Amino acid sequence: MMEEIATVSGRTEPLIARYRGLICDLDGVVYRGDTAVPHAVETMARLTADDVPVVFATNNASRPPETVGDHLRGIGVPPGGWSVVNSSQAAAAHLAQRLARGARVYAVGGAGVAQALAEAGLTPVRVAELDEAPVEAVVQGLGTDITWTELAAVGRVVEGGATWVATNLDLTLPTPYGKAPGNGALVALVQTTTSAAPHVVGKPQPALFDLARSRLGTAPEDTLVCGDLLQTDIEGANAAGLDSLFVLSGSSRLRDLALAERPLRPTYVAADLGGLLAPGVAVPASPAAHLLELGPGGVPRVPRADDPGVHHGSGNGSGNGFGSSALLQAVVATAWAARDEGRPLADDAAPWEDVERRLGIAALP
Structure with missing residues (x-):
């Protein structure tokens, strides 16, 4: 045999x-x-x-591609011949095709979310800026310091008619210490406050x-x-x-x-x-x-x-x-x-x- x-x-x-x-x-x-x-x-x-x-x-939408690249080189991956794309960029590309240039978009998650929106010609807005003017959409991605206030605001702006885009629905994220909650777990938390469902751009889409x-x-x-x-x-x-x-x-x-x-x-x-x-x-x-x-x-x-x-x-x-x-x-x-x-x-x-x-x-x- x-x-x-x-x-x-x-x-x-x-x-x-x-x-x-x-x-x-x-x-x-x-x-x-x-x-x-x-x-x-x-x-x-x-x-x-x-x-x-x-x-x-x-x-994982939390970090900009440049930061991920630094991480890869830091663990010994040779430079050259590769690049990084993340679900924040896919979300920004999706909205850039549907919104006017400069449109305000509520960015929830790590620095990678806001950077991707800005690079796509949109205006990223953080939770403290939501009362300054309406937002046309919200992108919800992973971030290690997301607060209850930020998550509660997602439900509020979605109920107000903003387009809701989720970078991904991964329930868990592998870490050196085992599994940790992923963006999907946080999206599910927000879904308890609204009847809306997000448009998902990350894998497996x-x-x-x-x-x-x-x-x-x-x-x-x-x-x-x-x-x-x-x-x-x-x-x-x-x-x-x-x-x-x-x-x-x-x-x-x-x-x-x-x-x-x-x-x-x-x-x-x-x-x-x-x-x-x-x-x-x-x-x-x-x-x-x-x-x-x-x-x-x-x-x-x-x-x-x-x-x-x-x-x-x-x-x-x-x-x-x-x-x-x-x-x-x-x-x-x-x-x-x-x-x-x-x-x-x-x-x-x-x-x-x-x-x-x-x-x-x-x-x-």
Whole structure:
């Protein structure tokens, strides 16, 4: 069985070699807080050296792209060959097409929100300035110092007829200390005070993908998306007609991936960003689906770490041999086949976490 799994792809070139550009998420893929995700910096150095263009597209609207760029360089990502777009820019572009130049827009969130509005020719307004003149719209994005007063004002101006644009609806944000509330949690809080619903521009909506791809200058078939959230990165890539690589270094875990419905299933899977440099095989097409048995507990049987045919290593799929990368593909393909055939899979997270450990995939802090 080990030899069969090792040769399922029949391809040896790096996965990224099949594409002309990469749209890459940040939180949970390249870094968690001030800490680089394992293998992310080394992978970016390789992409830069090989002249692979990258656009980092993030739903986190709190920081301007320049600040994000400083963060990336600060953790060791080589300069050049990449740029940053965020959902604040997508929100500003959306409103700039609909409002007169200079229109007043209430900006809620970090500095990235106001900067994006100003760069798009609109006038960002903070909460203390709301009584000076009416605003035509409000952009609500993430910010670490958002106050109750600011959130209450969102509901008030929306009830008064202003257009409500949310940069994204991510409920959580990965940090070095675990999950923290994301912009979606704050939007949900505001929605308790109004019957209105915001127009959302961030992932999984197409606006941010379109903005990122325009920076790359690539056709959909030549563009790969890499992300760690099934409901944003992967669902959005599928909706935009783009191939995707899902990495297990962020918020969504193996259990989520195994139980995913078809709109949330990625083209490829890997432990982390290093999977871009490994030979890739599209999981649904992999014959590995027939190589692992489904155990009585509802999870695929994974060979033990001391099996002589198994080389676990770092789990990033970029080492020699088939390692845990091909086993990860086999686990996912087996789970999807079972789910599509109506066979029961484990719903509890614990057995899937055990599979992650067997595959050498590091647990989140």
